[in-house]
Amino acid sequence: MAEKIIIVKNVSKTFPKVVAVNNLSFEVEAQTCFGCLGPNGAGKSTMMKIIYGKCTRDEKPMSQMSIFGYDPKDQELKIKYQSGVVPQDNNLDDELNVIQNLMIYSKFYNIPARLARERIAYLLDFLELSEKANSRITELSGGMKRRLVIARALLNNPRLLILDEPTTGLDPQVRHLIWDKLRLLKKEGTTILLTTHYMEEAFQICDTVMIMHKGQRIIEGPPRDLLAKNIEKYVLELLDAGALQDKFNDSMREQVRIDRSQQGTRLFSNNYDYLKTLAGSMESENYYLRQTNLEDVFLKATGRGLSETQ
Amino acid sequence: MHRRRIINTLRKLTTQTTKLAKESKRVFPPLYWRLYSVWYRHMRVYTKNIFSNGLPPFLEPLLFLAGVGLGLGTYITQSMEGLSYLEFLGTGLLVTAAMFTAAFECSFGTFIRLEFDKVYDGMLASPLTVNDLIVGEIIWAGTKGLFFSFAVLCILAIFGVIHLPYSLLAPLVGFLTGTMFAVISLLITSFVRTINQLNFFFTGFISPMFFFSGVVFPTSNLPSYIQPLVEIVPLTHSVRLVRAVCANHYQMIHLWDLFYIVAFILVVGFFAVKRLRRRMVN
Incomplete structure (x- = not known):
């Protein structure tokens, strides 16, 4: 049996007015792509944030989490050091150009400058952004910005890549490009966790899909099985x-x-x-x-x- | 036999060390590096527009000196705390420049990064904790205070208003002042819901401080019921300390000033981090 990269057991998250995640459990195996599917407000993003320590889960004796064997509650740095995150918002530094944006993040991971430059050149090439290396962020299209954020998340060569709606609002060409790259990453051994509204996206790249609604898991399984068994x-x-x-x-x-x-x-x-x-x-x-x-x-x-x- | 065993042990040892090297690469950066990388981020963004960001700190004291030296100063002939008015005001500007820049950086600047640009959301996805982020930012604001103080110092020195070399230590007081106003601004920002509310902070707190902390005129002649208030507000201590530094004349009261500043940074900083944490991690 493959190694479990993510184990989530009985995790809940209550905000003052709403229960965002309600007693959720799931597991993600190494080198697979796991997709969280659900309408707006289903708790997908909150679940992602709990995994990398941006949100704290409710204190409950039953709840348990392990990401590479670490609990985000008290070992967030160990998790974040080995993960790459593509948040829902692009949040690039508009004042800086493409390379400078990436160089600053390479500092956060303590990657030596020379190594960082090599890695950045490689990633820009990988995401087909090489021509834009010295462009200002404001000159980039939405699709380019998204690809740049993905490049940023890959700087540290992460074992786990977390993507929160990676292709929302992008044109079909860019979406297909991103899917191709994600498939390649998976082949190279990266575990991928993503949220999406797009059924096609889930079908194209996910090995396992979990459909969430109101913070709960409704069904889970390989996309084709879900089709065969449920409809x-x-x-x-x-x-x-x-x-x-x-x-x-x-x-x-x-x-x-x-x-x-x-x-x-x-x-x-x-x-x-x-x-x-x-x-x-x-x-x-x-x-x-x-x-x-x-x-x-x-x-x-x-x-x-x-x-x-x- | 014996040789082979040695070779085997050696081989094991080398594989272990390479493994260890690989393992250690999987360890996140140490605290000092995390703080430095946050500081570096702000420094990089600030120096990106070096001309528009770096020149005004030098121009502003120049304007002040021109206004006072050519105009206002000719009416004020009385010495203040034993200093000419130009020197009195000039030494005060060393710390007010640090105050203003740090207060802006950690109120409007922080709020924009927090709510509009979502800069922190991205940074918190990398191996940084909220504490790293906020403390790094405080150190950065202190650095800006140091730089702004230094700019004022340059202008004052060029025009012979203050005396070198003692005053070269003044930017250090600028650093402390910047840090102090960074923590209080962050604490205020943690309460603010819309950016316009920050205007109250500037009109109600920062601006009065400029006038009632002994920068523009000595506080000793203020009514006695205001005196305790003067002693409470942070800028008073910065001003007293920086004048002591410039004159190279220290008294016991300056030890109290230094203690006040350090304690203020630690106590207010603690609450600022605590409150902002709740805003960044929910």
């Missing part, structure tokens, strides 16, 4: 449910699971042909027949989570 294979999305109104009867209910929301009606089924016949009777702009994806699992899971906690 039907196909979905027929109806923009105008009225067209099929007369067919909503018991025999249909045996074949499909109906999910009505304000946005429209979705019919889930493993029987592709049946859904196709249903769709055949409609105008083509009124429906969309497709394979289910992680987003469907997510909506189903967080929807159910809502009713459980209410």
